Structures are given as structure tokens and as C-alpha cells.
Amino acid sequence: MDKLSVMQAFRRIVxxxxxxxxxxxxGVSPALLSREVKLLEDSLGTVLLTRTTRSMSLTDAGxxxxxxxxxxxxxxxxxENRIRxxxxxxxxxxxxxxxxSFGQTVIAPNLPGFLEAYPDLRLTLSMDDRVVxxxxxGFDVSIRIRAAMPDSALVxxxxxxxxxxxxxxxxxLEQAGTPQRPEEIISHKVIxxxxxxxxxxxxxxxxxxxVTLDLDPPVRVGNSLVLRDLLIAGQGIGTLPDFVSREPxxxxxxxxxxxDYELPSPEIFAVTASRLGVDAKVSAFIEHLRAALRD
Structure with a gap:
């Protein structure tokens, strides 16, 4: 029994x-209302309404x-009104x-404008290279970079x-030579x-x-900003996403x-936990970030 619906029905009856x-x-039948009130009275162990063929009155309990x-x-x-x-x-x-890397190079530079636009907002930005x-x-939105998102309860x-x-x-490249064909990458120091x-x-x-190259990188790092810095220091050849490579x-x-060669292009996803839509603060953040990426 839906107690809230029964309360609303009881009030209307009275x-x-x-x-x-x-x-x-x-928009229901009188018989249905009668059954609902009877179930309510049974659950309370008392009579709420006395009824005759001509009249109806409340008991003290009613x-x-x-x-x-x-x-x-x-x-x-x-x-409900406050929530609406x-x-x-x-x-x-x-x-x-x-x-x-994405948090530092893309999100962080765009945070001042976002926070100025929404001064009543509190923000926590957690940066972690693991998939959390x-x-x-307890995150409202997670920014993930993937070729595709697996099916899950997440949106x-x-x-x-x-x-x-x-x-x-x-x-x-001056010291090790510049590869002219993809196969020549194999003989270089890959990070x-x-x-x-x-x-x-x-x-x-x-x-x-x-062309597919099978490689065994002698240096492996778990952060693309570290990879960028190693490349700048002349430690080898590596791949970088455009948001990391643009400035250097x-x-x-x-x-x-x-x-003339590129790797597959992964997508940037804004991931939320609810399939019922997102609230205003999440929507505002996603749209702000989407606009920054377009620019």
C-alpha cells in the first residue's frame, strides 16, 4: 500500500x-477507494470513517x-516545490x-571562467589516472578518454x-635520425x-x-605529462594526445x-551515474567543457 497516495485519497474523500x-x-472507481480505506483502517487497527447509505462521518481517530x-x-x-x-x-x-593530464591541461585552465559564471557553486576536482x-x-561526473565506453549502468x-x-x-632526431617509414620506429627508443x-x-x-607496429618500450610511464617531459628531454619517441602536445x-x-600517420582517435566522454538525466550543475559543467573543447 502506497501510504502517501492513500493519504491523498483519504483527504479528498473527507x-x-x-x-x-x-x-x-x-479518476478511479469508488470501489477502489473503498478498498484502499479498508486496508488503511486494517493497518491502523481502527475505524476512520463511519458510513451509511446516506451519510459519511469521521470518527475521532479519522x-x-x-x-x-x-x-x-x-x-x-x-x-517538492523547493526541489523544483x-x-x-x-x-x-x-x-x-x-x-x-586532461585535468591539468584542459579542465584547470577553464575553471576560472566556470567558477565566475556560477559563484554559488562548490567544486571538488579529483585527478587520478586510474579509472575510479x-x-x-561520490563523483557527479567523470571525464574519461576511451576508444569506446563499455556497456554499464553509467551514462x-x-x-x-x-x-x-x-x-x-x-x-x-638529430642524434638518432628521423624515421621515414613506420617500420623504422622499431629501431628507436620508444617511450x-x-x-x-x-x-x-x-x-x-x-x-x-x-600499419601495425609491435613494440617493447624500454621506458613506460603512467602519466602523459611525464611522457611529454621525457620526450622534450630527448629521451626517445612517443605518442601524445593533442591536448598535451599542442603547446610544446x-x-x-x-x-x-x-x-602523415596518426593513431586511432579516442573519444572524450562525460560519464554520469544516472540515466534519469543530470542536474543543473552537472549540465553546466559538461556544456562549459564541451565549448572549451570546440574552441
Missing amino acids: ERGSFARAAEDL RLYYEETLGILEAVGQV EGAGAVRGHLRVNASS DMVEG ARKIGTIRQRIFAAPRY GFMLADHLTHWRLTGPEGA EARGDLVPVLP
């Missing part, structure tokens, strides 16, 4: 003074139940999770695409990204089609190797 009129208002019901239903209505009024407001505590359990960690919204290319420092799908297998697409490439600290 206020309309008739099962038939209350049933008409509620009057008490009716009066208390009014307060309960009013309180429920106030709570606040549903479109960007306020509260937003908890975001992202990888260290969103529900256990993934695509907000961008990443370009991945091969880079090295000019001084490394691998441990969390990437292509740690030991690079599938490159270029003018001659797709613009400065000339890194140059593309085999610029």
Missing part, C-alpha cells in the same frame, strides 16, 4: 464528503488522521573526476575527440604510455593504409614524427 465525488476527482495527513501532505508539497525551484539553479557541491568507481567515490556523453600523433624532440590501448601495439593510419609543438620543443 473534503468532498463522498467516495463517489472523490473517485471522480482522482479526524486525527485527517488533520495529521494535512500537515504531512503540505510538508511533502513544500519539499532549485532544479534549474547551478548551486551545490559538484564533484568531478578526470585524468591528471564513480558511485563509490556516457561524447563531448569531444582527440587526435594522437607521434613526437620527438629535435635534438633526439610507452602504460594506460593506453597502444602501449605495445601501434596501429598507424597513413598514406599507405594501416608550438614552441618547437617537440616535432611530429611521420606527420
Whole structure:
């Protein structure tokens, strides 16, 4: 028995003074209302309404139940109204999770504008290169970079695409030579990204089609910012996503190797735990980040 629905029905019966009129208002049959009230009385162990063929009246217990019901239903209505009024407001505590490199290079530079736009918002940004359990960690949204998201109870919204290319420092290439064909990468010192799908297998697409390289990187790191710094220091050849490579490439600290070849482009997903939609603060963050990625 849905107690809240029964309370609403009982109030309507009392206020309309008739099962038939209350049933008409509620769009149900009088017999159904009669059964609901009988179940309610049985659960309470007392009679709430005395009925004859011509009249209906409240017992003392019924009057008490009716009066208390009014307060309960009013309180429920106030709570629902407050939630509806606040549903479109960007306020509260937003908890975001992202990888260290994406968090530092993409999210962090765009946080000031986001926080200025929504001054009533509290924000926690957790950066972790591991895939965390969103529900256990209490996160509202997690930014994940994957070729595809596996089926799960989580909801993934695509907000961008990443370009991945091969880079090295000019001084490394001066010493070790510049590869002219994909197969020549194998003879170079490769620095691998441990969390990437292509740690030991690079599938490159270029003018001659797709080429797969089987590699055994002697240096492997779990953070693409560390990988970037090792490449800048002339320690070898490696792959970087565009959000990490953009600035050092613009400065000339890194140059593309085999610029006509690229690795598969992973997607950027904003992952939430609810299939019922997201609240205003999560929507605002996702749209702010989506706009930053477009720019």
C-alpha cells in the first residue's frame, strides 16, 4: 500500500464528503477507494470513517488522521516545490573526476571562467589516472578518454575527440635520425604510455593504409605529462594526445614524427551515474567543457 497516495485519497474523500465525488476527482472507481480505506483502517487497527447509505462521518481517530495527513501532505508539497525551484539553479557541491593530464591541461585552465559564471557553486576536482568507481567515490561526473565506453549502468556523453600523433624532440632526431617509414620506429627508443590501448601495439593510419607496429618500450610511464617531459628531454619517441602536445609543438620543443600517420582517435566522454538525466550543475559543467573543447 502506497501510504502517501492513500493519504491523498483519504483527504479528498473527507473534503468532498463522498467516495463517489472523490473517485471522480482522482479518476478511479469508488470501489477502489473503498478498498484502499479498508486496508488503511486494517493497518491502523481502527475505524476512520463511519458510513451509511446516506451519510459519511469521521470518527475521532479519522479526524486525527485527517488533520495529521494535512500537515504531512503540505510538508511533502513544500519539499517538492523547493526541489523544483532549485532544479534549474547551478548551486551545490559538484564533484568531478578526470585524468591528471586532461585535468591539468584542459579542465584547470577553464575553471576560472566556470567558477565566475556560477559563484554559488562548490567544486571538488579529483585527478587520478586510474579509472575510479564513480558511485563509490561520490563523483557527479567523470571525464574519461576511451576508444569506446563499455556497456554499464553509467551514462556516457561524447563531448569531444582527440587526435594522437607521434613526437620527438629535435635534438633526439638529430642524434638518432628521423624515421621515414613506420617500420623504422622499431629501431628507436620508444617511450610507452602504460594506460593506453597502444602501449605495445601501434596501429598507424597513413598514406599507405594501416600499419601495425609491435613494440617493447624500454621506458613506460603512467602519466602523459611525464611522457611529454621525457620526450622534450630527448629521451626517445612517443605518442601524445593533442591536448598535451599542442603547446610544446608550438614552441618547437617537440616535432611530429611521420606527420602523415596518426593513431586511432579516442573519444572524450562525460560519464554520469544516472540515466534519469543530470542536474543543473552537472549540465553546466559538461556544456562549459564541451565549448572549451570546440574552441
